[in-house]
Amino acid sequence: MTLALLDRARAVVFTDLDGTLLDHESYSWDAAVPALEALKAAGVPLVLASSKTAAEIADLHADLGLAEIPAIVENGAGLFRPGEEEDDDNAYRSLRRALEVLPKELRVFFRGFGDMSAFEVADITGLSRDAAALARTRQHSEPGLWAGDAATLEAFVAALGAQGIAARRGGRFLTLSFGATKADRMAEIATALGATTSLALGDAPNDVEMLEAADTGVIVKNDHAPPLPRLTGEDAGRITRTEAPGPAGWNLAVLDWLGALDQNRFGLTQSEH
Numbered sequence: 644m645t646l647a648l649l650d651r652a653r654a655v656v657f658t659d660l661d662g663t664l665l666d667h668e669s670y671s672w673d674a675a676v677p678a679l680e681a682l683k684a685a686g687v688p689l690v691l692a693s694s695k696t697a698a699e700i701a702d703l704h705a706d707l708g709l710a711e712i713p714a715i716v717e718n719g720a721g722l723f724r725p726g727e728e729e730d731d732d733n734a735y736r737s738l739r740r741a742l743e744v745l746p747k748e749l750r751v752f753f754r755g756f757g758d759m760s761a762f763e764v765a766d767i768t769g770l771s772r773d774a775a776a777l778a779r780t781r782q783h784s785e786p787g788l789w790a791g792d793a794a795t796l797e798a799f800v801a802a803l804g805a806q807g808i809a810a811r812r813g814g815r816f817l818t819l820s821f822g823a824t825k826a827d828r829m830a831e832i833a834t835a836l837g838a839t840t841s842l843a844l845g846d847a848p849n850d851v852e853m854l855e856a857a858d859t860g861v862i863v864k865n866d867h868a869p870p871l872p873r874l875t876g877e878d879a880g881r882i883t884r885t886e887a888p889g890p891a892g893w894n895l896a897v898l899d900w901l902g903a904l905d906q907n908r909f910g911l912t913q914s915e916h
C-alpha cells in the first residue's frame with residue numbers, strides 16, 4: 644500500500660500542556676525546544692489544548708511565539724483566538740445559573756471556582772494568587788470540589804444533565820460544561836488551518852479523545868500519575884508512548900513524526916521502510 648503523500652505544510656500538532664509539553668513540576672518546556680524550532684521551520688502549526696482558561700494561557704501562548712494560531716481552552720469547552728478580545732462568558736454564567744436553581748440538597752455538596760475566592764483556589768491548586776485569579780477568569784466551564792457521596796453525585800449529575808450540562812471527573816475536580824471535549828475542537832481547527840494530517844500529544848484521561856481522534860497519537864509519560872489504560876489505537880501502532888517524561892519525551896516524539904512526514908513526502912511506500 645502506498646502511503647498518501649503528506650505535505651508538512653498541511654500538518655498540525657495538538658498538544659496538552661501540563662505533564663506533556665510542560666514539565667510536571669517546573670512547568671518548563673526547555674527540553675522541547677529542538678522540536679518546537681523544527682515545527683516552526685517546517686511551518687507546522689502548534690495548537691495548545693488545555694484545561695486552562697484563555698486568561699491563563701495567553702502569556703504562555705505568546706512566549707511560545709504561536710502568533711495567530713488558536714488554542715483549545717477549558718478542556719475543549721472554549722477556544723482562545725489571539726488578538727480577538729473575547730470576553731464572552733455567557734456559557735459560564737449559564738452554568739452558574741443552572742447550579743443556583745438546583746435543589747439545595749444537591750447544590751450544597753459542590754463548591755465551584757465561582758464559589759471560591761482566589762485565595763481558596765490558590766490554596767487547593769498550589770497556584771500563586773495571581774495565577775489563581777486567572778484560573779477563576781472562566782468563560783465556558785466550572786471546575787469544583789465534590790464533597791457528597793456517590794449516590795448524591797449521581798443525582799447531581801442527572802439534574803445538571805437535564806439542563807444539557809455534562810459533568811466530568813478529572814484528577815481533583817469535577818468540571819461542568821456544555822459538553823465539548825478537546826477532540827471536538829480539533830476537527831474545527833484542522834479545517835480552519837487547512838490541515839490534512841494531525842499529531843496529538845497528551846498524558847491524562849482528558850486527552851484520550853484527542854489522542855484517539857488524531858491521525859497519530861503520542862501518550863507522553865507522566866511519572867506523577869497512573870499510566871493511561873491501553874488505548875484502541877495502540878494495537879495498530881497509530882498511538883505510541885514515550886519513554887522519557889514530559890517535554891523530553893515530547894521533543895523526541897515530535898522530531899520522529901516530522902521525520903516520518905518527510906519520508907512520506909518523498910513518496911516512500913510502506914514496503915520500502
Ligand SMILES: [Mg+2]
Nearest residue numbers: 659661662847
Ligand atoms: Mg496533562
